[in-house]
Amino acid sequence: MIWQTEITLKPLRRGFHLVTGDIVSQLPPLPKTGLLHIFTKHTSCGLCLNENCDPDVRVDMKTIFDRLVPSRADYEHTLEGEDDMPAHAKSVVSGVSLTIPITDRRLNLGVWQGIYLCEYRNHGGARRIVLTVMGE
Numbered sequence: 001m002i003w004q005t006e007i008t009l010k011p012l013r014r015g016f017h018l019v020t021g022d023i024v025s026q027l028p029p030l031p032k033t034g035l036l037h038i039f040t041k042h043t044s045c046g047l048c049l050n051e052n053c054d055p056d057v058r059v060d061m062k063t064i065f066d067r068l069v070p071s072r073a074d075y076e077h078t079l080e081g082e083d084d085m086p087a088h089a090k091s092v093v094s095g096v097s098l099t100i101p102i103t104d105r106r107l108n109l110g111v112w113q114g115i116y117l118c119e120y121r122n123h124g125g126a127r128r129i130v131l132t133v134m135g136e
Helices: 020-024 056-068 084-094
Strands: 002-009 015-018 033-040 045-051 097-103 113-119 127-135
Touching: 002 020, 015 056, 020 113, 033 045, 045 056, 045 084, 045 097, 056 084, 056 113, 084 113, 113 127
Parallel strands: none
Antiparallel strands: 002 127, 015 113, 033 097, 033 127, 045 113
16 A cells, blocks of 8 residues: 655744654554654755653754854855755755654654754745655
């Protein structure tokens, strides 16, 4: 069985946002075993798994990424604003897809793991996400 859909996540401010519920609510009944692949169709945001309980982790992740890739540098690519090139670089660091195992018809996430949309633009807009379920 392969099932696929494309969803739109509402525009979010720059930062790391827990979107596990938004993703899970769009899934069909899951197979007994399989995989969920999540892919964002953008080059200025990312996806990652991280702490789902303490919101301070999301604040700290933003701080870390802003230190890794400074907003103001001598970037050549500035046509879409000064936050665009740093967003592209951060997207490469976090990645744009995730694969999560499905076990007993549930996402097999750790107790403290959640799915994040990493929004690297000040005004990134709505984000298109492709969800693909593969399983038996």
